[in-house]
Amino acid sequence: MTGRGASGAGPAALDSPITAPSHLHLSGHGTSLILDLPDDGPPRWQYWGPKLRDGTAPRHSAEHSLPTFSLEHPVPCSLMPGFGLGWFGPSGLRAHRQGQHFTQSFATTQVTKDEAGTTATIVLADTVAEIEITIKLCIDPRTDVLTISTALSNLGQAPLDVDWLAAAVIVLPPMAARVRAFGGRHAAEWQVTEDEIGGAQWHRATNEGMTSHTAFPGAIVLTRTADAHQGLAFGAQLAWSGNHQQTINRLDDFRCQWMLGEAFAPGEVRLAPHATLRAPDVLAAVSRDGVNGVATKFHAAIRARGPGLGRSPRPVHLNTWEAMYFGHELSQLISLADAAADLGVERFVLDDGWFNGRDHDRRGLGDWHADKVKYPDGLSPLVRHVTSLGMQFGLWVEPEMVNPDSDLYRAHPDWVLRVAGRPDATARHQLVLDLSRSDVTDHLFTVLSDLLQSESISYLKWDHNRALTAAGNAAGTASYRQQIHCAYALLDRLRAAFPDVEIEACAAGGGRIDAGISLRTHRFWPSDNLDALSRIPIQQGFLHFFPPERMGAHVGAAPAHATGRIQNIDFRAAVALQGHFGLELDPRQLTLSDRAALKRWISFYKAHRDILHADIRTGRADDGLVWHASGTADRWLLIVYRLSPPARAQAPRLPLPFAIRDADYELTLCHPHGGGALQRLGGDALAEIGITLPRMAAQSACIYLGTRA
Numbered sequence: 001m002t003g004r005g006a007s008g009a010g011p012a013a014l015d016s017p018i019t020a021p022s023h024l025h026l027s028g029h030g031t032s033l034i035l036d037l038p039d040d041g042p043p044r045w046q047y048w049g050p051k052l053r054d055g056t057a058p059r060h061s062a063e064h065s066l067p068t069f070s071l072e073h074p075v076p077c078s079l080m081p082g083f084g085l086g087w088f089g090p091s092g093l094r095a096h097r098q099g100q101h102f103t104q105s106f107a108t109t110q111v112t113k114d115e116a117g118t119t120a121t122i123v124l125a126d127t128v129a130e131i132e133i134t135i136k137l138c139i140d141p142r143t144d145v146l147t148i149s150t151a152l153s154n155l156g157q158a159p160l161d162v163d164w165l166a167a168a169v170i171v172l173p174p175m176a177a178r179v180r181a182f183g184g185r186h187a188a189e190w191q192v193t194e195d196e197i198g199g200a201q202w203h204r205a206t207n208e209g210m211t212s213h214t215a216f217p218g219a220i221v222l223t224r225t226a227d228a229h230q231g232l233a234f235g236a237q238l239a240w241s242g243n244h245q246q247t248i249n250r251l252d253d254f255r256c257q258w259m260l261g262e263a264f265a266p267g268e269v270r271l272a273p274h275a276t277l278r279a280p281d282v283l284a285a286v287s288r289d290g291v292n293g294v295a296t297k298f299h300a301a302i303r304a305r306g307p308g309l310g311r312s313p314r315p316v317h318l319n320t321w322e323a324m325y326f327g328h329e330l331s332q333l334i335s336l337a338d339a340a341a342d343l344g345v346e347r348f349v350l351d352d353g354w355f356n357g358r359d360h361d362r363r364g365l366g367d368w369h370a371d372k373v374k375y376p377d378g379l380s381p382l383v384r385h386v387t388s389l390g391m392q393f394g395l396w397v398e399p400e401m402v403n404p405d406s407d408l409y410r411a412h413p414d415w416v417l418r419v420a421g422r423p424d425a426t427a428r429h430q431l432v433l434d435l436s437r438s439d440v441t442d443h444l445f446t447v448l449s450d451l452l453q454s455e456s457i458s459y460l461k462w463d464h465n466r467a468l469t470a471a472g473n474a475a476g477t478a479s480y481r482q483q484i485h486c487a488y489a490l491l492d493r494l495r496a497a498f499p500d501v502e503i504e505a506c507a508a509g510g511g512r513i514d515a516g517i518s519l520r521t522h523r524f525w526p527s528d529n530l531d532a533l534s535r536i537p538i539q540q541g542f543l544h545f546f547p548p549e550r551m552g553a554h555v556g557a558a559p560a561h562a563t564g565r566i567q568n569i570d571f572r573a574a575v576a577l578q579g580h581f582g583l584e585l586d587p588r589q590l591t592l593s594d595r596a597a598l599k600r601w602i603s604f605y606k607a608h609r610d611i612l613h614a615d616i617r618t619g620r621a622d623d624g625l626v627w628h629a630s631g632t633a634d635r636w637l638l639i640v641y642r643l644s645p646p647a648r649a650q651a652p653r654l655p656l657p658f659a660i661r662d663a664d665y666e667l668t669l670c671h672p673h674g675g676g677a678l679q680r681l682g683g684d685a686l687a688e689i690g691i692t693l694p695r696m697a698a699q700s701a702c703i704y705l706g707t708r709a
């Protein structure tokens, strides 16, 4: 470890010769992060990008200019820019003590770096405001992803009101040009927007008390010439499932200040003396290989952070929701399970509709025991039947919620989040339980444990079907962030008690997909939209940040329940191959030929899931084509989707930028012809010229297996 003491010197004279500042250099296998460590303030972000050999970067010239009529000692952007003492851009912290101590400026009191040069901890202090901030920066040598962890401690004797604490302040070089972000709505998640980073502040946020469908807490920033496959790209994502915001600001020197953090409700964070506020981690990745390069690093980081995926490989699911909705009937479920097992399904998940009084979405949430009419002998007969067929049994729950029409609510009307004098705003006829109450979380832990102990349930689909509105706790103060921390604690407690049970995070489809909850859950449900055409952009959006094996991808019915559009079984299945494959339909309703086709697709998934869940690359091509490649350098699958009818007469060529130029590949067309002819092609030809695709109708797919010769 190397250490650095508190700085005593005042601000350096600006017209003094530029002396070599002291640097902090962290590196991963492909990334360097260089911070200046000036004597007169917190570290300054000097360089973050592809790895530099010797870890030095020229200082940015704008730091040395002194415009007329400006401060004698201008304050540059730093790792934690304070408020009111000369930094005029967005601050990393906004805090006060009942209106006092509203300015902050930090000195570096300690910098430590590990021997490997991958991790540093920086302690900043403001002795006037009596605040200490610790920022840990760690580039994981396995993944090359930088994790930034920020904590704020109140060293004073009075409480500190914190209005904003940046979880990370990242500075990007001037060539950062565009920001790609994601948002949408229920059944239309992960819609992409790309904005120029101009002079005005770029801002994305949500106050929905959950990660939200509206705004994903992360983005990809591209330089002017970067695209899916090449060019410098930067990514960051906040590991947090509650209110959040991110801003990008073009600085005077044309660099960009990117901040991500929680969005606090008024008065939500009042830090007691000597207490510490921990911001969520930020994961940040940089790549010269464009968007796919950043995504590959994020996938590695999400995999490395856990939880482990239990019994890999990912089993084929059947989820009962769109097959049954609330109309559960034991005999029907048994024959559905038979049909599923016959197709090769490996995990049967009983969705909403199984518990007390749950004949529709207006009743029953909170009463987590099997409905007596639908299941007179409890869930056991169904669980036994499913497991006797060799399938795992999964169960849907929505523990954080309650219907006013439920025994739980009638017994405990005071258990919900609300604000006195404000109406209880229901969404999907439900209210939100106040998880900051230990009686509530103890109750939930007990009922969920009872379920998991009494039946052979190895999987929970954990849903969360509404945004938070007036989220007041018993004290009448805002409890949005506490709600998330308590949900995390409940998940952690259950996982500790039932380490073999896997959990799927669902929130009305993709309303809670983030790197915070991904630490405690094994799979996400990205959308209730099963229409294969809609699903491709949703899945490709998801795959910017999370790996394919975490993405539930099901074959839905035709017509699709969400859109009414019809696609054939092959196209629907080929789209589901992008993720963790499953079914969201009633196989008994399929034609014989569709059933046979589905059986083949399930076998295909099982035979290839090792490479489907390895590294992936996605791309677009001209004339209505998108593609998805997965696997290793030696063996990969390429799935090409035709979305719209060809506008050109000639079959298009598709260059494969991921092909290794000096390798030779044997290509087999697996679909549509199944086991089609072998071709041998050089990697350079594949990358430069590409493969000639077969004729494809709109809404169809073709699949190649490439193996290194």
Ligand code: DGJ
Pocket (backbone or CB within 6 Å): 321, 351, 352, 396, 463, 465, 506, 507, 508, 509, 510, 525, 527, 528
């Ligand atoms: C919303 C989920 O996204 C669906 O898959 C299903 O589980 C329903 N909730 C059940 O209410």
